[in-house]
Amino acid sequence: MSDFRMPEDAAAARAVADAVTANVEQVLRGKTEAVRLALSCLLAGGHLLIEDLPGTGKTSLAKALATSIGGISQRIQFTPDLLPTDITGVSVWDPERRVFDFRPGPVFANVVVADEINRASPKTQSALLEVMEEDQVTIDGQAHRVPSPFLVVATQNPIDLEGTYRLPEAQLDRFLMRISLGHPDLAVEEEILTGRASAAVPVLRAVTSPEQIDRVRRTVATIHTAPEIARYIATIADGTRRHDALRLGVSTRGSLALLRAAQAHAVCAGRHYVVPDDVKATAAAVLTHRLVVAAQAEVRGVTAAAVLAEVLETVRVPTPVAAGRT
Numbered sequence: 001m002s003d004f005r006m007p008e009d010a011a012a013a014r015a016v017a018d019a020v021t022a023n024v025e026q027v028l029r030g031k032t033e034a035v036r037l038a039l040s041c042l043l044a045g046g047h048l049l050i051e052d053l054p055g056t057g058k059t060s061l062a063k064a065l066a067t068s069i070g071g072i073s074q075r076i077q078f079t080p081d082l083l084p085t086d087i088t089g090v091s092v093w094d095p096e097r098r099v100f101d102f103r104p105g106p107v108f109a110n111v112v113v114a115d116e117i118n119r120a121s122p123k124t125q126s127a128l129l130e131v132m133e134e135d136q137v138t139i140d141g142q143a144h145r146v147p148s149p150f151l152v153v154a155t156q157n158p159i160d161l162e163g164t165y166r167l168p169e170a171q172l173d174r175f176l177m178r179i180s181l182g183h184p185d186l187a188v189e190e191e192i193l194t195g196r197a198s199a200a201v202p203v204l205r206a207v208t209s210p211e212q213i214d215r216v217r218r219t220v221a222t223i224h225t226a227p228e229i230a231r232y233i234a235t236i237a238d239g240t241r242r243h244d245a246l247r248l249g250v251s252t253r254g255s256l257a258l259l260r261a262a263q264a265h266a267v268c269a270g271r272h273y274v275v276p277d278d279v280k281a282t283a284a285a286v287l288t289h290r291l292v293v294a295a296q297a298e299v300r301g302v303t304a305a306a307v308l309a310e311v312l313e314t315v316r317v318p319t320p321v322a323a324g325r326t
Contacts, residue, residue: 013216014270017043019207024064026202028057030188034181036268037285038065038153043217044264046176046257047132047152049117049289054157056181062113062153069213070206071110072147078120084127088137089144102139107131110147110210114154118164125167128152129174149213169248169292176257177282178289216267223263224273228318233258233279239311240291245302248292258286276317284308 017039024035038061041048050058059075066073076087089105106112107128114128131137132152137144154175156167172178184192233255241249250258259274261282266274284305291304 011270013219013267016208016212016216017268020065020068023068023204023207024061026204027064028061028181029192030184031057031061031181033281034061034179035065036265037177037179037282040261040264040268040282041177041285042069042149042151042213042264043220043267044176044257044260045149045217045220046260047174048154049172049175049178050153050155050181051158051178052155052180052182053159056183058155058181059113059115061181062111062115062155064204065151065153066111066113067204068207069110069149069210070208071149071210072108073111073113074106074109075113075115076106078114078116078118078124080119080121082120082124084124087124087127088131089139091140100140102142102144104144105137107137108144108146110149110151112150112152114152116156117154118156118167120165122165125165125171128154129171132174147210149210149217169290172289173251173253175289176261177285179285220260220263220267223266223271225259225263226273226318229262229274229276229279230259232276232315232318233262235315236279236283236287236311239315240287240308243307243311245294245297245307246291246304247294248290250287250290254287254290258283261286280312283312 017036020039021032021035025032028035038048042065048062050061052058063073063075076082085105087105087107089103089108091100091102093099094101112128117125117128131146135146135148135150137146156164183189236258237250237252237255240246243249258279262274262278265278265282266272269278287308288304291307293302293304293307
């Protein structure tokens with residue numbers, strides 16, 4: 001049995017999660033669920049895609065999360081003329097020593113904010129997606145590891161598509177989660193307006209460290225997952241593969257991603273076991289960007305989110321005892 005299954009360790013992990021969440025919410029009001037999902041993505045060892053309209057706080061969330069965990073953070077503004085070496089780095093010839101020196105690019109950071117990723121060319125996008133998959137950059141046959149923890153938070157605007165390069169499904173799959181923030185409700189927006197008018201924007205400071213995040217990340221995989229929970233996730237995936245409205249359902253990689261996200265969500269809640277609510281809370285963020293709606297269904301206005309909601313509604317939820325809640 002893993003030491004992390006002890007309640008006191010789960011409580012310590014929750015304290016870290018609560019501190020980061022509270023810190024981020026100083027600049028992003030009323031979006032607790034989105035912040036928790038972003039944090040779960042970090043703790044699960046994945047990467048995050050934030051897709052939403054302009055002015056909803058995409059970059060604010062990414063930068064606040066980077067600041068909260070300390071370490072090194074870099075921001076890359078993606079543009080059509082951005083080159084792969086602008087991200088990964090380049091080898092420069094040193095005439096005195098007669099050798100090539102590697103000059104690391106901005107990807108060598110704990111948190112990399114990739115702003116408007118769909119504005120860069122497919123070749124440049126691929127350079128970032130490669131390091132996301134392998135946690136290293138290979139230049140002239142030499143592998144260079146990126147720091148740990150390593151998180152890419154990419155943003156894109158789904159409506160302003162002029163001069164953009166759409167991420168293919170195979171590349172979207174590199175992101176553990178895709179989330180949207182949406183506009184705040186009326187009360188929260190009024191609070192934001194009055195608060196901004198009367199006080200300066202808060203200056204965030206780190207509330208944890210990369211080493212502490214690494215410790216929690218290494219233990220996420222040890223969170224207890226009962227066989228009934230694994231069967232629940234597998235049944236959800238199978239339901240998407242059999243659905244008539246989908247051309248492409250959830251792969252086994254997607255099932256594993258949902259399991260990791262559910263484990264991280266349990267850690268954020270201070271539990272040392274996964275419950276069905278962890279799966280439900282993370283399913284949409286983990287799975288919808290991995291689904292491809294059939295052309296006939298898309299014409300009828302069917303969306304991936306609607307299909308997933310239907311599948312979740314039809315799959316039997318394990319009881320607390322069966323799910324290992326002991």
